[in-house]
Amino acid sequence: MHFIFAHYQRSAEMLRQRAGGFVPEILMILGSGLGALADELERPVCVPYAEIPYFRPSTAPGHAGRLVLGYLEGRPVAVMQGRMHYYEGYSLEEIAYPVRVARLLGARTMIVTNAAGCVNRDWAAGDLMLLTDHIKLFLDSPLRGENLAEFGPRFPDVSTLYTPALRALARAAAAELGLTLREGVYCFFPGPQYETPAEVRAARILGADAVGMSTVPEALAARHCGMEVLGLSLLTNMAAGILDQPLSEQEVLEAAGAARDRFARLVRRCVAGL
Numbered sequence: 001m002h003f004i005f006a007h008y009q010r011s012a013e014m015l016r017q018r019a020g021g022f023v024p025e026i027l028m029i030l031g032s033g034l035g036a037l038a039d040e041l042e043r044p045v046c047v048p049y050a051e052i053p054y055f056r057p058s059t060a061p062g063h064a065g066r067l068v069l070g071y072l073e074g075r076p077v078a079v080m081q082g083r084m085h086y087y088e089g090y091s092l093e094e095i096a097y098p099v100r101v102a103r104l105l106g107a108r109t110m111i112v113t114n115a116a117g118c119v120n121r122d123w124a125a126g127d128l129m130l131l132t133d134h135i136k137l138f139l140d141s142p143l144r145g146e147n148l149a150e151f152g153p154r155f156p157d158v159s160t161l162y163t164p165a166l167r168a169l170a171r172a173a174a175a176e177l178g179l180t181l182r183e184g185v186y187c188f189f190p191g192p193q194y195e196t197p198a199e200v201r202a203a204r205i206l207g208a209d210a211v212g213m214s215t216v217p218e219a220l221a222a223r224h225c226g227m228e229v230l231g232l233s234l235l236t237n238m239a240a241g242i243l244d245q246p247l248s249e250q251e252v253l254e255a256a257g258a259a260r261d262r263f264a265r266l267v268r269r270c271v272a273g274l
């Protein structure tokens, strides 16, 4: 389905009514096993995706599938507790849909998080990574099709997609908390199968530090409509072929659980510093 501007307006209007005119400054998208931060919002209003016009349900494990509007560190935020992925069968446009709705509600900043496989052999599973850039080679774009000029230009510049000032903020936040924060390039793969060892080697040669199945569609849509973007990965596992062991969803969710508090503290500190 190709969305027109009126679709986005309708979703935004429904949410505005449901949350009594709430205006979020920040959209947060919480990835696999990282959704618990949404439970820490003050004065939360929870809206299941199934109740929001044109939102698609999130079917992935560890993704609750609801939007939570409320306050974190005193700031009004909209939190996607779970997201849609390409491997669930959604188009990139459908995946990016909530980002544009959040922009219409007032959000100017997006903090997007994910679980990812680590491709950089100098790092380890459990490390946190700040996205400096991404690689998405073979798939189309969430912006493919008629351009909705209400959101942004036909050919958006993405040379600084992950906002440098927000990267500096995250760096400072990690230092204050005494956390190690890696910085690197995230390479998008469509999934749902994990990558082959050859794909991981190729990604590394191309300049990737991490591989994952999310984030890039939302980041492109956010940049298109003028939002500032902060991307954070939790490197839940060494990517395929790096260690002599198979990958499992269980491993990813366990690593996400183990890093949850560290990750939440970092995100909170970033929100407080915005």
Ligand code: HPA
Residues within 6 Å of the ligand: 115, 116, 117, 118, 189, 194, 195, 211, 212, 213, 236, 237, 238, 239, 240, 247, 252
């Ligand atoms: N590859 C892709 N996506 C992932 C991985 C991985 O190794 N780990 C967590 N999400």
